[in-house]
Structures are given as C-alpha cells and as structure tokens.
Amino acid sequence: MILQKKQLDLDFKTNFKPFDRILVAVDEDDSKSSLAAFQYALALAKPNLAALGIVSVLELEDLNVFETFSPEKRNQLRENLTVDLERYVKKAQENGIYDVRSFVQEGKPAATIISEIIPEFKPDVLLCGSKTKPVSNAKKIFIGSQASYLAQNAPCSVMVIRS
C-alpha cells in the first residue's frame, strides 16, 4: 500500500558494507557464465580479503537413464569434478585470495546449495551464472531456473551473472 505517504529516509551511510563470505556456484555444463561468476567473485573477494567458497553440484540426473550409476562411475565423476574445483581454488589463491574452500556435492544444484552448502559456509552473498540460448526470433531465452530458485530461496544476497 502506497497511499499513506511516509517520509523516505535516504540519510544512510553510502559505503555499502563489503561482502565477507562469498560463495560462487560453478557448473561444468555452463562454463562460460560460471567463469564470469567466478571472475566476479574474485573481484569482490580480493579487495576485502573475503572468504571464498566454490561449490559445484554433481547432477546425476543428467546421466542417460539407461546408464547404470555404478559406484565406479559415480566415483569417477566426483573425482573429475573435485579436480576441476581444485583448479578454481588454485586460481583464487594465485589471485591473492587465501581463505578458499571448495565443496563437491551430489543432487539438484540449487536445492542442494540452499539446504546443505549455505548452512555450512554461511555466505553473505551467493554468485552463480545463468545459461542463455538463442531462439529462432533472434532473441535469447534464459535457462535461469536454477538461478531463479536461488534468487528466491537463498537467505543471502544473490548475484546472477550473465556473460
């Protein structure tokens, strides 16, 4: 309701409190916007010596339904992802960010990040990419359902980076 005119108080401190704990979600299936989100996470973390968390969630539902999820296959996929995340961690450290952790988890990405990673890492901001794909009428559509779920359900600020 906007009928009752209330005084708008703009007498605030203009220095936004920098983010102290930054969580970035990276997705192997969307390396372009994930990298953009990671770059932005580095840019946010560096001047403030923030703690950086890097999370990737293994979506086993992505696998062809006819494949069996053998323990060996699961382990191999998880190991691949862990190796990739170590490269992100190393890149962050090379850029002067020393408080870095990585998280590898299995499940539905956005729901897993909300229910398992955020309660553990306690970020004040979560960054993620969002895929786009071209459609026929020269526009793009945004495959942002994961990003949208995070924006609606995360208890912290959320930045959806489109590259």
Added chain:
Amino acid sequence: MILQKKQLDLDFKTNFKPFDRILVAVDEDDSKSSLAAFQYALALAKPNLAALGIVSVLELEDLNVFETFSPEKRNQLRENLTVDLERYVKKAQENGIYDVRSFVQEGKPAATIISEIIPEFKPDVLLCGSKTKPVSNAKKIFIGSQASYLAQNAPCSVMVIRS
C-alpha cells in the same frame, strides 16, 4: 552431460569488466532492502563512473479494490513516487554519480522493468532488493517472487540484495 571430460579453461583475465550501466529498482513498500540495493548500486557505479538508472513501478493493483482509481488519485501517487525518485537521484549526484536517470512507470514491477525499462536503459546489471518476513518457526521466508522473475527473465546480470 558431464561424462565427456573436457578441459576446463581457467586461463582468463582475472579483472572482471566493471559494469557500465547500472539499473536499480526501488520499491516504496520495501524501503529497507531497496535502500541496500541502492547503496550497492552507488558502490558499483562510483569507481567506474557508470551510468545509473533508478526505476520504481507504481503497482496500482496494490490499491484496495473498493477504491476508484480516479485520475486525481493516480496522478497524486505518481507525483509522490516521482518526488521520492528525485531524492534518490540527488543522493546519487551527491555521491559523485552524475549520469543518473530516473524512471517512473505503472504496472506489474518485474514484468514492466523487463519489457519497458531495460530495453530503454540497456543496463548490463540490474539490482533489486528482496523482502523477507519472519515466520513462526524462527526462520524467515523470502518474498522474492519479483526478484526471482527478474533473475530468470532479465537479459543482463541481476543482483538481489538482502539486507
């Protein structure tokens, strides 16, 4: 599909390209998180001399259904909102941001921002707040449907600021 292990290319420039055109949506019904989003917009815009757009959408659906939308009432509401946005513009200018525009529009906020304001202002990032409310079990729920719609549908990066 993540079975085919592809090489992860992290050999990118680590300086994230700063945002050049920043649009912040402010909502009279949610002054706390709107102000946080505005503060962050100032912090983003200032070092980069970015252009800043400030938009507020008058939700006439908020009005009690028994009220008539007389032209006088509409005009009064619109004028109140315009005056408030001028205060945001002035605050931005006082903080050294000189390329500032404000937009007042009527309609459903997120849809209107996507269909009318973004095509005109062409931001590379959109900031908005997101309401929270306490619920009985000592948790909060997030009234983020507008933010979620923006995160999913905006053609640019989206930052949802929770204060």
